[in-house]
Amino acid sequence: MSYSLYNESKTHGPLNELAKLFLQTIDRGTNLAKIKNEIREHVKTRNNLEPSQMLENLNRPRYQRQFRCLLGYCYETGALGAKVNLRKSVHEYKTAADNEYAYGQFLLGKW
Numbered sequence: 001m002s003y004s005l006y007n008e009s010k011t012h013g014p015l016n017e018l019a020k021l022f023l024q025t026i027d028r029g030t031n032l033a034k035i036k037n038e039i040r041e042h043v044k045t046r047n048n049l050e051p052s053q054m055l056e057n058l059n060r061p062r063y064q065r066q067f068r069c070l071l072g073y074c075y076e077t078g079a080l081g082a083k084v085n086l087r088k089s090v091h092e093y094k095t096a097a098d099n100e101y102a103y104g105q106f107l108l109g110k111w
Contacts, residue, residue: 014049015057015067018042022070023103032110036079043080055080068096069103 021042025035043051057063058071058080072092074082090111096104 014054015063017046018054019067019070022073026103026106032073033077035073036077039079051080055082068092068099069101069107072096072104072107 018039021038022035025038026032030038040051043049043054049057055074058067058074069092072089074080075085075089075092078084090108093104093108093111097108098104
């Protein structure tokens with residue numbers, strides 16, 4: 001495995017795990033405000049990346065498309081140390097919804 005592919009899998013794996021947790025908590029009906037605590041615990045106990053590294057990776061163009069809802073949630077609540085920015089949050093949810101992503105439609109509808 002080449003070095004770049006190795007680094008890619010080290011980044012992509014934790015982002016996929018986090019996105020899966022995020023969507024599962026929504027499916028369970030968890031209050032959106034409480035999801036931030038679950039994200040914090042997950043990152044603290046199961047990831048080899050710091051929250052700021054995860055947020056940085058979520059903002060990379062190659063990952064933004066598949067993690068729009070998670071990124072929007074981070075901007076909405078300050079999860080992963082994001083600076084709260086409601087305009088960016090709605091933009092991320094809307095982009096997901098416009099691409100017919102059901103979770104994006106759900107989260108945008110919460111506004």
